[in-house]
Amino acid sequence: MHILITGAAGFLGQRLLQQLVARGELCGQPISRFTLVDQSEAAVPETSGIAFDCQALDITAPGAWDAVLEGRPDVIYHLAAVVSSAAEADLDLGMAVNFDATRALLEACRARELGATRLVMASSVAAYGGDLPETLDDMTALQPQNSYGAQKAMCELLINDYSRRGLVDGRVLRLPTIVIRPGRPNAAASSFASSILREPLGGEEAICPVPVEQPLFVMSPGKVVEALVHGAEVDGEALGKFRAFMLPGITVTVAEMLEGLRQVAGDEAVARVRHEPDPRIQAIIASWPARFDTAKADRLGFPGDDDFKQIIDAFVAEQQ
Known part of the structure; x- marks a missing residue:
């Protein structure tokens, strides 16, 4: 099992990596290799029997995904993103990282015929907005009221369409606000x-x-990481006709x-x-x-x- 994690040096990327290394397997197969991508080189936990390829990479650069996908990963965790306030402050940066790089990743998967590769993308509650009912569900229309949410919503639609075409096996997890994050405050509005x-x-x-x-x-970091792991293991057919849904916060x-x-x-x-x-x-x-009514995530066995x-x-x- 070869796993690619983008945003691997970040908070969620590091916690996910540690969880997967501790498990040693995913989707019933032993993990043999990780490819870790971020702006800076990701920290690697001490372990044996697993190969690590750490790449400091600008994912917005032309052809950035070529070398990354050369090893044909079985699972891709796409966590790399410009956070909410930063995406709102700099439209060009948010579009380049959150949308354009995701589209380039999907196209690179298509070019390499990685239709069986499971792509798990972290989306956000920010994809919703506008005039909304008191309680939402997964099929409530997306009307984001900020650039970050719009970029995530566009990625959701792309991943769903590429999955429909069999070009990738996508699943999009809409993350609640994560609390309590360790470290120092960042540029995220939350x-x-x-x-x-x-x-x-x-x-x-x-x-x-x-x-x-x-x-x-809200949702705790531990439960979000559990959900990311589970997201790769869910049968794609069980996701139905739309691959994006809210986690149970x-x-x-x-x-x-x-x-x-x-x-x-x-x-x-x-x-x-x-x-x-x-x-x-x-x-x-x-x-x-x-x-939110998170009946779909509950039915699929996601923890909260x-x-x-x-x-x-x-x-x-x-x-x-």
Whole structure:
């Protein structure tokens, strides 16, 4: 089993790699090789019996996928992306990385007749937007209200069509907002959702740019990685006529997130969160829906978190 991971040096890429190495197999076959692609060389876990090909690569460059696909991977995890706020701030960059590079990847798979290769792409709740019902499902029309969401939605349609034609075996997982991410805040509009918990738990201050009544649809990093692994193993025929669907997150308001912080770390931790409204961030976050019927993901066996306290407890346990 040969697995290609794009965005392999990133947070999700590294966690996925560690999980797959620990498993040692995918789709019932032993893993023999990884190809890891990112702007910088990805870290490789210590293990034996598995070959690693790490490539620092600009995926927007002409012919970038040629050498990457030479080994004809059995599974491709396409995680490389420009995050939401950055894609909104720089349309050309977002289009080049999020859309053009994905189309080039699909065309490269087509040219090499990789129709049996399973392509798992991480999409986003940002693909939705506009005038929406209270609760959405997987077939709610996509009306993204920011460039990042539009780029992800276009990729979804392409992957579905290439899969329909048998040019690749695609499956698109729409990710909820991931909390709690380790590390420092990044350019994603949703970055605050982790920082208002992570920093106070570490004794530092954090800024909340949105109203406390703002709801979010969230999922823990551990469950997202489990879902990515499971996404490669699901039978393509079971996905039906449209290959994109929302993972089973949970709906929680910022106020409920802070109450969860209070339960774990007390009033002192909550007091470390400063409320400083940011209209730009508010506009992006407010365009993202927060309530979903995830019947398709549930039917396909994708895992989810039980409640928000479980998410905080999992993060605390990892830090110990």
